[in-house]
Amino acid sequence: MFALTGELNFFMYAPATDMRKGFDGLSGIVSGQLKRDPANGDVFIFVNRARNKIKLLHWEAGGFVLYYKRLESGTFDLPVVEGSNHAKLKWSDLVMMVEGIKLEKYSLKKRFSFIQG
Template structure:
C-alpha cells in the first residue's frame, strides 16, 4: 500500500537535488552525503534548486517507493536552516504543509497530549 503517516521519520535533504536522479541516484545521496541507510524506513525528501519539484524516497517492504510532485506555478518554501547541516528532520505535519505550500517558518505549535511509551 502507498501510504505516508505521522509514524514515519522524515528527512529533508537541503542542497538542491538534480531531479533526473531516480531510485539509485537518490539512494547514493542518502548513503554518501548523509551517511544514512536508505533502508532504515525513513522518508527522504529532495527538492530541486528552483524549488518547484520534490521527490520523496521511501523504503517499504520489498522495495522503494518514489513520490514526485512538480508545481506548475510557485515554489516550495523551505524552513529556515543552518547551511552547514545537510538534512533537516521534519514531522508529518511539516511535510504536508511544505507540499501544500504553507510557510512553516512562523508556525507556533500548541501543546497536545502525547501518550507516554
C-alpha cells in the first residue's frame, strides 16, 4: 500500500481540505491550524469535502512525501471527530479507512505488552 509504519503518529485534519494544496499549503494547515511541526515525522491526513480524495503528508529524511489517493467510486469512511479540528488515528484505522473497510462494531482483544520501567 504505502511505506508508512505503525510506529508513527497519525493525525487526521477534520475539516474538508482543498486537494489543490501541495506541500506548502498542507504544511501551513499543520502549523497554523493543528499547531504542530509538519517536519517532526508525524503523518498528517487530509480529505476533501466529497470524501473521495485523501492526501497524507509525511516528513522523511531529506524532505516531504505526499501520498495521494482518489477513489473512482464510493467515499472514504471517516472517523467521527468531536470538539476538535483533528483526531489521532491508529495505523490499523488508517489502513482500514484507505482500503475501504468499514467495521460497525469491533473490539480489540487484549494483547501482551512488555513495558520497561
